[in-house]
Structures are given as C-alpha cells and as structure tokens.
Amino acid sequence: MKVVNRIRKANQGRDPERLAMKYAAMRTDAFVFLRGTCHLFYDRLPKSGMFKSSPLVWCCGDLHIENLGSYKGDNRLAYFDINDFDEAVLAPIPWELSRLIVSILVGVPLLGLSNTDANILAQEFITAYVDALATGKARWVERETSSGLVRELLEQVRLRSRLDFLNKRTQNKKGQRHFRVDGKKLLPISDIERHQIHRFMQSFARTQDKPEFYKVIDIARRVAGTGSLGVARYAILVEGKGSPNQNYLLDLKQALPSSIAKHLEHLQPKWKSHAERVVTLQKRMQAVSIAFLHAVEIQDQPYVLRALQPTEDRVPLTGQEHHIDHLIGVVKVMGECVAWAQLRSSGREGSAIADTLIDFSGRKKWRNNLLSICHELADQVQDDWRTYCEAYDAGLFGPGEDSLKR
Known part of the structure; x- marks a missing residue:
C-alpha cells in the first residue's frame, strides 16, 4: 500500500x-x-x-x-x-x-x-x-x-494552417469563435476561474507591445498529458491578429515543484518561482523555444503561459x-x-x-x-x-x- x-x-x-x-x-x-x-x-x-x-x-x-x-x-x-x-x-x-x-x-x-x-x-x-x-x-x-x-x-x-487548427478546437458562429467543450480535450470553466484568468490576461496584455493581441475571447479548462492532469490548466482563445480566422490559442498551466528537486535540493539555484524555473530551463535547453513562452503569476501562484501545442x-x-x-x-x-x-x-x-x-x-x-x-x-x-x-x-x-x- x-x-x-x-x-x-x-x-x-x-x-x-x-x-x-x-x-x-x-x-x-x-x-x-x-x-x-x-x-x-x-x-x-x-x-x-x-x-x-x-x-x-x-x-x-x-x-x-x-x-x-x-x-x-x-x-x-x-x-x-x-x-x-x-x-x-x-x-x-x-x-x-x-x-x-x-x-x-x-x-x-x-x-x-x-x-x-x-x-x-x-x-x-x-x-x-x-x-x-x-x-x-x-x-x-x-x-x-x-x-x-x-x-x-x-x-x-x-504545413498546419492556423485556420485548420482553430476549426478543430473552436466553432465559428456569426464571426465569433468559441471553444468546442467536448469533455475530452476541453472542459467547462467556472465563472470564478473565468473571471480570474480574464483579469490576469488584461493585466498581462498591458505589459506587451501589442496588448490588443491578447484580448480574451473564450477560456476553457484543458485536458492534456498524463503526469500533470489535475493541475490547474487552461486553453485561452485570444484576438490575435483578428477575428475570426486570425485568432490564436494559448496554454496556461500552473507550475508545481519538481519531483526530482527534493532528492537534489542542495544543488538547485534559488528560483523566484517554479514558473521561472520551467521557462528559464526550457529556453536554456532548447535551440528555439515555443512561441509566447512566459513565466507569470496569478493570485500568488506561478503559471507558464505559451502557445497551445497539440498533443498529436x-x-x-x-x-x-x-x-x-x-x-x-x-x-x-x-x-x-x-x-x-x-x-x-x-x-x-x-x-x-x-x-x-x-x-x-x-x-x-x-x-x-x-x-x-x-x-x-x-x-x-x-x-x-x-x-x-x-x-x-x-x-x-x-x-x-x-x-x-x-
């Protein structure tokens, strides 16, 4: 046991x-x-x-x-x-x-x-x-x-087009896209969570060169991976370069302590947050990192924001x-x-x-x-x-x- x-x-x-x-x-x-x-x-x-x-x-x-x-x-x-x-x-x-x-x-x-x-x-x-x-x-x-x-x-x-990707994850009704909440890849989000993420994205957008790009259209809880299932994770549909066919999909995931660190704690640098650890080491180890990669914080909890990467x-x-x-x-x-x-x-x-x-x-x-x-x-x-x-x-x-x- x-x-x-x-x-x-x-x-x-x-x-x-x-x-x-x-x-x-x-x-x-x-x-x-x-x-x-x-x-x-x-x-x-x-x-x-x-x-x-x-x-x-x-x-x-x-x-x-x-x-x-x-x-x-x-x-x-x-x-x-x-x-x-x-x-x-x-x-x-x-x-x-x-x-x-x-x-x-x-x-x-x-x-x-x-x-x-x-x-x-x-x-x-x-x-x-x-x-x-x-x-x-x-x-x-x-x-x-x-x-x-x-x-x-x-x-x-x-070869994947953004439009094909958008059409798989969202539905377009009268020029406005919304997530396809299918119970498999995407789950509904509570009003409280939606408000928190929406407010964070508004604040984050103000720090970027093109704040209008990050205007939130829809949010859903995301299902992806195995080890991290159950960790707070969201798919975010943003305005991008224009609705409805130039929208972008982002992934927002809570960063937790590493399972290895407790065994090697004496070797680790002092990170500001676990999100900073994840993002810093991803950028350090990859030749080129995924788009929109940022370490962020929501209500004192560390999160990693990046482009949404399909599991396939x-x-x-x-x-x-x-x-x-x-x-x-x-x-x-x-x-x-x-x-x-x-x-x-x-x-x-x-x-x-x-x-x-x-x-x-x-x-x-x-x-x-x-x-x-x-x-x-x-x-x-x-x-x-x-x-x-x-x-x-x-x-x-x-x-x-x-x-x-x-």
Whole structure:
C-alpha cells in the first residue's frame, strides 16, 4: 500500500475531474503509469554510484519517449526537441538518461515488439547520445535531413494552417469563435476561474507591445498529458491578429515543484518561482523555444503561459504498430536531442562544462551499468503498476478515495 499512498500524496489538491481522468489513464498500461508517476520513479532511483558521482547537467526531469516532439518556435519555424520541462532541475546525467531508457524498456513491448527489440533500442539511444555528446557541439534537428517519424512530425507542424487548427478546437458562429467543450480535450470553466484568468490576461496584455493581441475571447479548462492532469490548466482563445480566422490559442498551466528537486535540493539555484524555473530551463535547453513562452503569476501562484501545442505533435509511439527499423531512427534522434540540450546548457549555474561532458562520453563502464540498472527499474515499474491496478480495481482511487484513506 506504500505505492498507493505515495500516488495519493503526490496528487493531493488537484482538480477532481481531471484527476479521475489521470487515474483511469494510469490503469491502461505500465507505460502510461510510468508517465503519470514521475515522483515514484525518482523515489526508486539509486542515490549512489554513478547516480551521485556523474557530471551535473540541466535535465528536463521527465524524459520519456513521448516527451519529445515537434512544435513551432517563436520564429514560426518547425522544430523537434524535448518539449516538457515541468520537472526540470540540475542533476547527475544518469538521472535524466535512466527515465528515457526505462520508458523504452517498458513502452516498446506494448507496441508488439520483443524485449530484445526494446534492449536494442535502448542501446541505440545510448550510442547516439554518447556520439553527439562527444562532438562537444550543440546542434538541432534539420527538417531537410530528417527522416521517418521525425520528418513526418516536422512536416505536419510546418504545413498546419492556423485556420485548420482553430476549426478543430473552436466553432465559428456569426464571426465569433468559441471553444468546442467536448469533455475530452476541453472542459467547462467556472465563472470564478473565468473571471480570474480574464483579469490576469488584461493585466498581462498591458505589459506587451501589442496588448490588443491578447484580448480574451473564450477560456476553457484543458485536458492534456498524463503526469500533470489535475493541475490547474487552461486553453485561452485570444484576438490575435483578428477575428475570426486570425485568432490564436494559448496554454496556461500552473507550475508545481519538481519531483526530482527534493532528492537534489542542495544543488538547485534559488528560483523566484517554479514558473521561472520551467521557462528559464526550457529556453536554456532548447535551440528555439515555443512561441509566447512566459513565466507569470496569478493570485500568488506561478503559471507558464505559451502557445497551445497539440498533443498529436509528439512522437506517436503508443497505439500504433511500428517496425524496429523505424524506431531506431527515432531513438537516435532522441539521444542526439538530449546530448545537444545538455551541451547547450553546459557551464550554467552549476552544470558541467562541455569539456567535462566530452570526457564523460568517452567512458564506457557507465553505459552497461546504466542499462543493467534500467532493466531493474523497468521491472519495478511493472510491479508498481500491478499494485496500482489492484488498488484501482478495488475502488481505492475512485470518488470515495479520501474517505477510504481516513
């Protein structure tokens, strides 16, 4: 029951409706469970050996195979990179690598591939990471030279029109758009919340060069991701460059403490807020960050404001059939992106300099040791998921969970 109590504690205070969606999703399979329990993963992580002595780098903190994807940068060009920094912290290299490797070991067999295939992919990721780190030069994914799933995602983002995107998320009635509140991606918002967000946006707009761009047309609660479900999150429809077909969609999400930081608190800088941490490290680690990225505050609570990024822009590994040859190309790009992010942010507020990272890439012992430990961690994820399934099926994560806990 320790697993049950840890999950409950980590999700205290979240929006009950979206939290119920999260708990139901986590029952689906071990990979979704892994995505929804970042805190549990780092509680299980070894705290000695290479996990203590390796060079320190800036980490996204929740690195798994579906937290890399495509997006439009603030220069309106399409990029493929790490795209979730809610858990971002300073940590030894294996803390970051282990989570992605475990996500491969847990997630790939669910695609109909073998455990041997998963092991091959994990090794390919490590090799690509090491090779990119050894160059000492931070690069980014080029659309012209990319291939396979990564190229498809970049093309999808590049060719997507704002009007098509607007029409999927909103409905146009007599020249005025409103959100399609479908109970899946978007939920209704209370009058109190609407007033708070509307008032904040008015204040925020006054600080921008074009305040009329941020005039609010509609607001809804947003459903996206797994780990953050239940956290205060909103989709905001704004005037943009003109109604109805030049409106823009923004995402506003509450920033919470990192699940990793409690284990490495002595290493972290003193941030003004968790939103500042998320935004600063996203800008530091990505080649170009998503449009409209800001750290903001609403009633003394930190939030991250940015362009709304569709969930379909991530690598679509789950729910589809893939051949291992296709996935090798994807995990290689992922390994490169992780190395480039670490090089790009090297030598900043405690992170290792590039020379130290290059030296680390040349060491061989840690690679096999890390893969062996990740197999043990993957087995632990499976065990924890089975424990969770039993508790969920017994009703311990239903509407009456608080009374059951008491």
